[in-house]
Every structure is written in C-alpha cells, then in structure tokens.
Amino acid sequence: MTGFITRHLFLSLLAILLVTPALAGTNLPDTIVLSPTILYQTKRQILQRDPAIRPAYENFINEAKQALDASIESVTLKKKAGPSNDRHDYWSLSPDWWPNPAIKNGLPYVQHPGEANPEASSDIYDRSRLSRMARQATTLALAWYFTGDELYASKSTALIMAWCSDSSTRVNPNMLYAHSRLGVAEGHHTGIIETRDLIRVVDAALILEPSHAWSKSTSRKIKKWFSAYVQWLMHSEFGRREAESRDEHGTWFDAQVAVYALYAEDIDLARTIIRTAERRRIVRQIMPDGSMPYALKQPRSRNATFSTLEAYAILSSVGERLGLDLWNWADPVGPSIRQALDFAAPYLNPKKKWPHGTTGVFNPYRYVPLFRRAALVYKDNRYLDYLNELPKAHGARDNSILFY
Incomplete structure (x- = not known):
C-alpha cells in the first residue's frame, strides 16, 4: 500500500509539470549551507560549457539520472516497527553495539567502541533510508537548478514530501528510537546526530521553491515539520542531553x-x-x-x-x-x-x-x-x-x- 501511495504521489506531481525543460534558477538560490553565489557561478560555467568542470558535471548528471530511477524512501517501508510499534517513528541501531556472543539470542547487545556493526546500516532500520533520501533529494534538486529539467524537481519534491509531509509515509518529528541498544535501551540521545542529513534536505527544498513541482503549500507543510522537529529538539530530554x-x-x-x-x-x-x-x-x-x-x-x-x-x-x-x-x-x-x-x-x-x-x-x-x-x-x-x-x-x- 505504501509503495502505491508514494508512486501515486510522484506521478501526481509529475502530471502537473511542464515536461519541456526550462531555464531554471535565473536568480540566486536561497540556500543556507550551499553558497548561492557559487551555485549561480557554476550554472553559468555549465551553460558556457566550461571544460574545467566538465568531468565533474558529467559525473554529477549520471548520479542524478540514477536518482531518478531510485525508489522513494520512507520510514514506513521497514519490515517491522521499532519499540513504539509505530512505523512512522524513526528507528536505528547504535552503530557500535553488537549481539552478545555469549547469549543465544544475542541480547542484551554489548558495545564495541569504534567498531561499526553492519547490521546498523541494513534496511531493518531507517538509517540508510534517511541517508539515501537526503543524498538523492539534494542531487535531484541541484540537477533541476543546473538543467531546468522538471523531471528532477518532481522526483526530488516527491522524496522530500514522502519523508516529511505525506500523512501515509512521513516520519514523526522525534528521534526517541534512534541509536537503540537492543536489550538495553529503546533509544539514546546520541541518535540525534543522524538527522544531520536533513540539513541537505533543507537546501534542496530552498533550491526547489521556484520549480513547477514545488508550491507554497508544499513549503508550508515542510516548514511545519521542521518547526515541530526543532520544538522536540529544544524541549525533549534527549535534546537537552545532546545539547550538553x-x-x-x-x-x-x-x-x-x-x-x-x-x-x-x-x-x-x-x-x-x-x-x-x-x-x-x-x-x-x-x-x-x-x-x-x-x-x-x-x-x-x-x-x-x-x-x-x-x-x-x-x-x-x-x-x-x-x-x-x-x-x-x-x-x-x-x-x-x-x-x-x-x-x-x-x-x-x-x-x-x-x-x-x-x-x-x-x-x-x-x-x-x-x-x-x-x-x-x-x-x-x-x-x-x-x-x-x-x-x-x-x-x-x-x-x-x-x-x-
């Protein structure tokens, strides 16, 4: 059901677009981390076919084309919900915690400082989904800015909406179950660091604002999610401990x-x-x-x-x-x-x-x-x-x- 919804979301966005690529981003993009001036300068170099950046640009466009074909990511795609029994809650495994070899079921997990457990990056959990979504959404938004091709904007918008605003797929604005330590703790405040990937999503959203795929309503919904997440960061026990x-x-x-x-x-x-x-x-x-x-x-x-x-x-x-x-x-x-x-x-x-x-x-x-x-x-x-x-x-x- 979730796959149908996300595909339907993407196709609905695509249907309202002008399919002929147009020159996008005639003004400086209103980004926060990425430099608007540098992005605009790069766009001019691309239009002028500057050989100095050609290899990097061709490599980038290949990545953008691959992102067009990638699945839309959502926390609701995990096979089972985490400790809360709510698939909308983000769930991840603390990366240096491993099954206890001395116990048959491996519980409780034990810490091996500095040693990454590959289980943490599997699709049992949401960590890799978040990373893929942020990377692909940003790549596609930038591809739209550089080329004007609305296909890139449509897919990037669908990715961001599926993660942050679509009621059937969006993630709840908290990290209560991030960095779970199985058999020890359902979550840990250190897991908040994983949402640093969303910093790139913010820049992607700002880049997309002039595109046909984006709308004022989309902006309101995405900003509402980030506002709710800020409130959780500032007022939750996990947020307080991470800030310290x-x-x-x-x-x-x-x-x-x-x-x-x-x-x-x-x-x-x-x-x-x-x-x-x-x-x-x-x-x-x-x-x-x-x-x-x-x-x-x-x-x-x-x-x-x-x-x-x-x-x-x-x-x-x-x-x-x-x-x-x-x-x-x-x-x-x-x-x-x-x-x-x-x-x-x-x-x-x-x-x-x-x-x-x-x-x-x-x-x-x-x-x-x-x-x-x-x-x-x-x-x-x-x-x-x-x-x-x-x-x-x-x-x-x-x-x-x-x-x-």
Whole structure:
C-alpha cells in the first residue's frame, strides 16, 4: 500500500509539470549551507560549457539520472516497527553495539567502541533510508537548478514530501528510537546526530521553491515539520542531553537547530544558537593550539575531529546568512575555528599517521567540501593544497567542485 501511495504521489506531481525543460534558477538560490553565489557561478560555467568542470558535471548528471530511477524512501517501508510499534517513528541501531556472543539470542547487545556493526546500516532500520533520501533529494534538486529539467524537481519534491509531509509515509518529528541498544535501551540521545542529513534536505527544498513541482503549500507543510522537529529538539530530554555534549554531538546539535530554525523562520532562535556557539562551543571545545580534547578522546578520534569541523562550517554558514561572522571569531586567548582546522588539516590524507590516538577507517573525501569552503572563506589556497595530496583521479570527477 505504501509503495502505491508514494508512486501515486510522484506521478501526481509529475502530471502537473511542464515536461519541456526550462531555464531554471535565473536568480540566486536561497540556500543556507550551499553558497548561492557559487551555485549561480557554476550554472553559468555549465551553460558556457566550461571544460574545467566538465568531468565533474558529467559525473554529477549520471548520479542524478540514477536518482531518478531510485525508489522513494520512507520510514514506513521497514519490515517491522521499532519499540513504539509505530512505523512512522524513526528507528536505528547504535552503530557500535553488537549481539552478545555469549547469549543465544544475542541480547542484551554489548558495545564495541569504534567498531561499526553492519547490521546498523541494513534496511531493518531507517538509517540508510534517511541517508539515501537526503543524498538523492539534494542531487535531484541541484540537477533541476543546473538543467531546468522538471523531471528532477518532481522526483526530488516527491522524496522530500514522502519523508516529511505525506500523512501515509512521513516520519514523526522525534528521534526517541534512534541509536537503540537492543536489550538495553529503546533509544539514546546520541541518535540525534543522524538527522544531520536533513540539513541537505533543507537546501534542496530552498533550491526547489521556484520549480513547477514545488508550491507554497508544499513549503508550508515542510516548514511545519521542521518547526515541530526543532520544538522536540529544544524541549525533549534527549535534546537537552545532546545539547550538553561537548564533543561532535553537541556541535552537530547546534548546527541542526540553527539550520532548521532558520528554514522554519524562527530567526531569533537561529541567531541565538550562532551567538552562543562562540562561548558554548568554540571556547569550551577548542584549545589555543587548535586541538579539540573531547574529539581526541573518541574511539575514532580523527573522524570525530573532522566531523566537528564540518559542523562548525555549517554553523558558520548559518552565521553568514544572519550577518554573524563565526568563521573568523576568536577568543582573546586564541581558540578559533580556523585554528582547529589548521590543527587537523595536515592529517586529511589518510596515508599520514594520525598521532592523536585511535583513528579507525577514515574517508577523507567526505571533508573535501570543508576544505574547498575554507579556501574561499579564508582566501587561502593552502587548504586546496591539502586536497592535492589525495588521488588526482578522484579529484577530477569530484562533484564538490560544482558546489564549493
């Protein structure tokens, strides 16, 4: 039944569109994290057939075409509901918790710090669905902006509506059952970090606003969902505990609230989050030498360090939209985002040994956008030099060159 509903939703949206692609996005897109200026510049380069970005653009369009054929994702597609018995509740497994080998049914699960249980990324749970939906919705929205092809806008809109607004498929605006520890706890506050993927969905929604697939009614419904989620984040016990975290979880909590509040038009809350981040995050988390002790204590400390920097970049992007410069803010005794970036930057290359504790598997390509953005913000090509240390074959087709 759910599959029929989501297919019907997509076809209904498609039926109202002008099927002939038109030149989309004649104005700057009103994005929050992605730079409107860079996106507009890239669009001009595409129209001019600039060979410098051609490999990356062709790779990107191939990904967009694949996303057109992908299934629409929803939390209601899991085979069984989680602890609440409501399929609309998001449910995920805490990634480093494993079945207990000493007990026949594996319960209660036990923690293996830093070791990812592949069960957590299976479609038993919703984590991978959320990740796929966010990636595909964003790719398709950007493909519409670059090409004007309403097929991309229609599919992206359907994905976002299925996740956030369609009454038969939408997710409930809470994370009570994220990071479940089977036999131990139905959920954990650390699971809130998983909805950072929705930050990309916000930018996708903003990009789509001028398309034929999107409407004022759609905007109201999606903003209503994000407003409800912000209220849960700010007033729930899980939200309070996550906000108190001094590692990447706390920084990502702030980044999410800032983006979602700004999108839902709660400007005062977004501004408060950015202003308090100076003392609450930068001063408390970053040392004068740029190290972040709470990140360095994590089982996968290199990942935690770069992930925290990524969250700082998103907070700083929200600050830009509000006229608040978090990128360059510095405490009188020294701590700043740039110092933390400079501390970690030499170790983006995974071939370089990380001298600050355990590291685990590290994927540097996730953080390529961070370094591209830093090069622009700080007007310092040294950050691009770090990218040049990565395999060049990947760099030529790296999509982030289109967006940052």
